[in-house]
Amino acid sequence: MKIVMCAALVAGVLTAAPAEAATGCYAGTWTLTAMKVVDRETLPEGGVETTVHKGKPLIKMVLSATSVTYTFTGSKKTSFTRTGGGQDLRGWHQYSGVLTMGAKVVGDTKGRVAMIAKGASGNAGKAGNFIPTTQPVGDPVPLLSGLEDGLYDAPLVKNAAFTCSGDSMRFVDKRTYRKITTAADLRFTRVSQR
Numbered sequence: 001m002k003i004v005m006c007a008a009l010v011a012g013v014l015t016a017a018p019a020e021a022a023t024g025c026y027a028g029t030w031t032l033t034a035m036k037v038v039d040r041e042t043l044p045e046g047g048v049e050t051t052v053h054k055g056k057p058l059i060k061m062v063l064s065a066t067s068v069t070y071t072f073t074g075s076k077k078t079s080f081t082r083t084g085g086g087q088d089l090r091g092w093h094q095y096s097g098v099l100t101m102g103a104k105v106v107g108d109t110k111g112r113v114a115m116i117a118k119g120a121s122g123n124a125g126k127a128g129n130f131i132p133t134t135q136p137v138g139d140p141v142p143l144l145s146g147l148e149d150g151l152y153d154a155p156l157v158k159n160a161a162f163t164c165s166g167d168s169m170r171f172v173d174k175r176t177y178r179k180i181t182t183a184a185d186l187r188f189t190r191v192s193q194r
Contacts, residue, residue: 024108025164030188032059035078037154037184049085053078053154059095061188068103068115070156072096072124078154091130095155099124099143107162113171114159117147126153151177155186166190 055078102116125140
């Protein structure tokens with residue numbers, strides 16, 4: 001009887017291990033601690049306008065094999081510089097609210113993650129302004145309206161290669177929207193394991 005029970009316990013441990021491995025490194029709660037996102041837009045009159053977004057926005061992201069939730073409330077501003085469009089500009093963006101989307105993850109410590117805009121929900125928005133300016137800051141623009149049109153905002157992932165090691169994860173995302181090509185490098189630090 002004791003031998004049978006021991007065998008059952010060992011079998012239980014062996015069957016539990018693959019399930020834990022299936023939601024390994026990438027799954028959990030993360031904070032966006034560094035970002036560099038470069039947009040290059042081909043202008044109708046010729047030439048290219050380049051916008052570089054940077055910051056340590058501390059946006060929270062909860063990622064699983066099937067979903068992602070971004071919590072922007074309480075995050076920090078990101079900065080941007082724009083060159084090549086006839087007038088060099090700089091300014092900031094501030095994100096707020098929550099956004100939830102579907103996700104598809106292939107791999108564990110290394111692989112690809114695709115976020116699914118269809119069926120996305122939440123009240124997330126983005127406000128911003130130029131520096132210097134005398135114009136008031138407008139109401140946040142809903143991120144959902146951009147996603148419906150195929151636009152993934154700077155800190156979002158569309159279809160990225162990722163690497164995950166311990167408490168660090170990096171996304172490298174290259175995407176296109178109309179005449180804009182984007183290269184995003186997003187660095188996350190783990191808050192907790194799922």
